[in-house]
Amino acid sequence: MPSDTTSRDTLISIRNVEKHFGKVTALNGVSVDIREGEFFSLLGPSGCGKTTLLRMISGFEMPSAGDIHIGGEDMSEVPPNLRPTNMVFQSYAIFPHLTVAENVGYGLKKQRLAKAELAARVDEALALVDLDGYGTREPHALSGGQRQRVALARALIMKPKVLLLDEPLSALDKKLREAMQSELRHLQRTVGITFVLVTHDQEEALTMSDRIAVMFDGRISQLDTPEGIYKKPADQRVASFIGVMNFLPAQVTSASDRTLGIDVAALGKLSCPQDDRFAKGDKLKVGIRPEMLTIVYDGEKAEKNSVPAKVADIAYYGDMTYYDVVFGDGSHSASVSMRNTAGRPILPIGAMTRIRWGPESIVLLED
Amino acid sequence: MAEAASKQRKRPALRFLSPNEWRGLALISPALGYAVLMLAAPLLLVFLLSMWTQNYLDLDTTLTFANYREAITDPLYRLLMIRSIIISGIVTVVTVILAYPVAYFVAFYGGPRKSMWLLLITIPFWTSYLIRIFLWKVILGYNGVVNSSLLGLGLIEEPLTIILYNANAVVITLAHAWAPFAILPIYVALSRIDTSLLEAARDLGDGPVRRFFRVTLPLSMSGVVAATLIVFIPTVGDYVTPRLLGGTNGLMIANMIQIQFGKANNAPLGSALAVSAMVIVASISIAYVLLNRRFLKSRG
Structure with missing residues (x-):
């Protein structure tokens, strides 16, 4: 679980930053505070400006406006x-x-340390990334994962206030990437340095970060903890970028001080807590995660908040099964994920079933 | 290797070469034949000739090292050889030092017009070498462009004589003539440098100057070494420029070789001088490459 960094001080303060490359706007008014000692991720599709923002923090790009x-x-x-x-x-x-040791010690050369001290610092940094004894190797003899560790050691030996990581895991294969994710997280806690990670991989951002800024078109669409972003995405783009989300059209039927009555296609009427964004008559989209929908098996009785549906397609993942289901009249569909626990049969394509859902797992999104 | 391959595949005929190897051999054979005929054979002849003796109009074909003894011990030949190496060394240093910034500019600031810059660099080649030498005569001469400009500006009282018919003129002309050959390999080496390496050096605390000496220069040394050899080796043996612009104290070893083959009618001695020059230049080049070998290893 991400550590609690909410009480920490702001380390990096980015205010109204803009960046224009000729006619192209890479960043369009970004403001964000990154706290001391947190693992912060900039997440977004390619071209959203996340790398430009990182390069501005490092100083390789200068903002066109803002500071x-x-x-x-x-x-x-x-x-x-x-x-x-x-x-x-x-x-x-x-x-x-340069050799591995010369690479790692590159930034310390300027400090003119005694030879023995430099060697000790380099060994310490190599040990931190589990590369003990690799100092005399030549870089071309290293694997991708080892190069990655050398790059980490070379940056960490400088004891920076901020470590910036530009898609560091994208060149690694899946197994190694997952191992490095937890290792990076662990490393960040050990050294206590603020990490700022740029990634387009939502899973990577969710598993590693204390907080995530989701970026689209040069702006931050949402800034929150991984849980907040997954459970309460701010808009449809964020919702569909992070994980899988079912969208169903809906309309506000009543609005009072405390509750909002909405009519959701295929699911029916429900009432939600009051939300300032919506007034009576507004059209909106309702978002439900596949794991928040449940297939009601034959033995279980039809209950409240369940609707009839037909299995249109199945994707079997071993531990999970993803069903594409079509609701009642056939005009709306959704993806449902079920954990394959004991006694739960895999339904065949075409099977009629019921889908149960909970009003609390629904997200209201502006249309 | 070929034997191992033949064992594996059990080919019946032509056991020593695979079809691919035959095809490769067939492809290079015209060039190989040409090189053997036009380069290796004459070179062997020169070796042979250098060990014969000229007796007025006949050649004594008894093998002897007498010509080499003379080539090495005669003070005049020694002076010319040393002068050739010094002039050529200066030309090389000047050319590479001047070429590096040009290559650097094109590689890092050439932008979308890189190929235009490279084309402009080759412009000196659009005119004949001889014509360029005569043009330098016009520029550097007693009443030439440089002198009349400096006189006109009142910077000098009388025309400079140190820029024509001496070693300086040879250096200036050769440095200009060989600049493109130095620029291109350096440009290639520089443009191969991954810019993220330059950023990494910056990120790790280097200012522009430190970064240049710690990353940019070491990573472009392969180009510098190539440029040095490309300029040094041919300029030691250049004889047109020293003949036309060098005056008497700008004469180089190649001029003496020419004289031995021509006026002096002593081809064996000329051959011995040529072979000695070749051995010396080759030794210097090999030593230079060995000194720089850590920059030249391929990196995968």
């Missing part, structure tokens, strides 16, 4: 080499003409 403070200090005149940030590049950027 960035790190540790209370204005960064607008500070070049990358003087910033308290270090970066793990997407390509790792390991210097091919």
